[in-house]
Amino acid sequence: DAKTTQPNSMESNEEEPVHLPCNHSTISGTDYIHWYRQLPSQGPEYVIHGLTSNVNNRMASLAIAEDRKSSTLILHRATLRDAAVYYCILRDDSSYKLIFGSGTRLLVRP
Amino acid sequence: NAGVTQTPKFQVLKTGQSMTLQCAQDMNHNSMYWYRQDPGMGLRLIYYSASEGTTDKGEVPNGYNVSRLNKREFSLRLESAAPSQTSVYFCASSRGYSGNTIYFGEGSWLTVV
Numbered sequence: 001d002a003k004t005t006q007p008n009s010m011e012s013n014e015e016e017p018v019h020l021p022c023n024h025s026t027i028s029g030t031d032y033i034h035w036y037r038q039l040p041s042q043g044p045e046y047v048i049h050g051l052t053s054n055v056n057n058r059m060a061s062l063a064i065a066e067d068r069k070s071s072t073l074i075l076h077r078a079t080l081r082d083a084a085v086y087y088c089i090l091r092d093d094s095s096y097k098l099i100f101g102s103g104t105r106l107l108v109r110p
Numbered sequence: 111n112a113g114v115t116q117t118p119k120f121q122v123l124k125t126g127q128s129m130t131l132q133c134a135q136d137m138n139h140n141s142m143y144w145y146r147q148d149p150g151m152g153l154r155l156i157y158y159s160a161s162e163g164t165t166d167k168g169e170v171p172n173g174y175n176v177s178r179l180n181k182r183e184f185s186l187r188l189e190s191a192a193p194s195q196t197s198v199y200f201c202a203s204s205r206g207y208s209g210n211t212i213y214f215g216e217g218s219w220l221t222v223v
Contacts, residue, residue: 036212043114043200043214044153087152096141096160096204097168098212100152 004088009105012078020073020104022088027068032091034098035062035073037084044087044100047073083108112136114215116201122221123191131186131218133201142184143168143202143212144176146195153200159184191222 005023012018024033035047048055048062050071055062061074075082087103117132135142140161145153145168155168159178173195175187184203188195198219204212 041217043202043217044212045214046211049211096143096158096166096206097155098143098202099155099169100145102152 004090004101006086006088006101006104008102009107011107011109012075013109014080015077018075018078018082018106018108020075020086020088020106021070022072023070024088024090025069027090028092030092030094033062033064033068033071034089034091035060036087036089036098036100037082038087038103039081039084047086049091078106078108080108080110082106114201114203114213116199116215116218118218119216120219122223123188125192125222127191128187128189129191129220130188131199131201131220132183133185133215134183135201135203135213136182137203137205137213138181139203139205139213140181141204141206141210142178143204144174144184144186145200145202145214146170146197147200147217148197156186156199188220191220193222196220196222 034049036044038044050062063072085103114135143158144156147153154170157176159165162181177185198217201215202212204210
């Protein structure tokens, strides 16, 4: 499984945008880029995923570099409820497995 | 909607005891998973079941067995619990593979003393 690299932690102010980076230099052509987040004492929840093009949904946006070796999760207006560990995960097109790394812990200041 | 339901939520075991963690999903999903999460760490895949009737090992299968009882249920068994198995266990399910979203349960906190 291809690896991802994320900063251990990031901080943001409430109601400001947050850009969470992820490097995946060994990504293959069939790997989807998934983002999940885990709130304290809860199971992970899906945020967004994409293959090549940028993606938007009600929770966030995913910006994928043209060479696909990096991506950025964008939270447009951080709230206190967005404080969580965010995981960037590569998942092969034919794989059932979702392999987690250590993620980025996001702290949101009021 | 219940989604993914795990039982029990909390359990304390003595070393050498056995127990089974139960998981059920009501989303008609084909694939189910068991993960463990140690303090301050990311999740690690123990076993998964791509579809009813199949199971496969994940990253850390040693010390565990699984049963895909039917399409809805996927159980995880610890035959002889060890302190190293103290962890939070998450069950999850998805419609299939690759781009499909995985939905997680709320977790089962297991302590082995």
